[in-house]
Amino acid sequence: MTIHRYLLVLFLTFLSFSLLAGGGWPQPKGKGYFKLSEWWVVSDQHYTDVGLIDPNITTGIFNTSLYAEYGFTDRLTGILYFPFFSRSYNNNIVSGTTKEIITPGEAINGIGDTDISIKYGISRPGSGLAVAATLTFGIPLGNDSGGSLGNLQLGDGEFNQILSLDAGSGWELGNTPFFANVNAGYNNRSKGFSDEVRLAFEMGANLFNKKVWLIGRLNVTESTKNGNATALPNATSIFANNSEFTTLGGEVSYNINDNWGFSVSATTAIRGEIIFASPSFSVGVFARI
Numbered sequence: 001m002t003i004h005r006y007l008l009v010l011f012l013t014f015l016s017f018s019l020l021a022g023g024g025w026p027q028p029k030g031k032g033y034f035k036l037s038e039w040w041v042v043s044d045q046h047y048t049d050v051g052l053i054d055p056n057i058t059t060g061i062f063n064t065s066l067y068a069e070y071g072f073t074d075r076l077t078g079i080l081y082f083p084f085f086s087r088s089y090n091n092n093i094v095s096g097t098t099k100e101i102i103t104p105g106e107a108i109n110g111i112g113d114t115d116i117s118i119k120y121g122i123s124r125p126g127s128g129l130a131v132a133a134t135l136t137f138g139i140p141l142g143n144d145s146g147g148s149l150g151n152l153q154l155g156d157g158e159f160n161q162i163l164s165l166d167a168g169s170g171w172e173l174g175n176t177p178f179f180a181n182v183n184a185g186y187n188n189r190s191k192g193f194s195d196e197v198r199l200a201f202e203m204g205a206n207l208f209n210k211k212v213w214l215i216g217r218l219n220v221t222e223s224t225k226n227g228n229a230t231a232l233p234n235a236t237s238i239f240a241n242n243s244e245f246t247t248l249g250g251e252v253s254y255n256i257n258d259n260w261g262f263s264v265s266a267t268t269a270i271r272g273e274i275i276f277a278s279p280s281f282s283v284g285v286f287a288r289i
Helices: none
Strands: 032-047 053-071 076-090 101-103 106-110 114-121 130-139 160-173 176-188 196-207 212-223 244-255 260-273 280-288
Touching: 032 260, 212 260
Parallel strands: none
Antiparallel strands: 032 053, 032 280, 053 076, 076 106, 076 114, 114 130, 130 160, 160 176, 176 196, 196 212, 212 244, 244 260, 260 280
């Protein structure tokens, strides 16, 4: 059976943020948001290039990462996503009759692909509608050909640029704060990978004496199918070309105090092509300084 190349649910569409990070709200001057988190996905099935689900060797990736936002001015924020330890692995291939190991499993460890962004607040701070534009540079620091077959990856090996626009608003119903944010972006990829159109919506409510944020997310990524043969998938890779998906996710974020908190989240694809058909999870600790 041919195993299609996989796309993991990565940071720009799946990583969990609180209301005070991400979206249309730049950080105030001299203020920052920092998050240490663990994100992972383990899957033994995937969506094929025609949207069907097929089995595959159990494959997983774990990212231990630092996410940081810092306000250079009230409108200009610098953003860093740095997976300083990533692990990618696949299990043994075992004979269904003899139970002997046909191909031993393998794993690689290292730094993952890193994102550096600049966000500019188009609307004035404190406006009812927070609008911001973000330019992201994807730096290919991760190993894109690990393992004896070169099919274990911590990155895709290509330098990409994402231009996106956020529009968000916050309000209260009774004594309960709410927020909503819409994001639209275009991912310009290199090395023959197809570009992507990305859309996202999130909404949250602040409950239990404003200690807990409950947040829901919907994300859509569509390939423009403008790549070339140099970026065709190989048998057991975990990053892919021409991947498409719609995902649903949720996060619970707990504020220990005004400066510290922790969060847990889960996301799964409800439609896809060349992506894992299993949920991803994340846990993290964040600080506002």
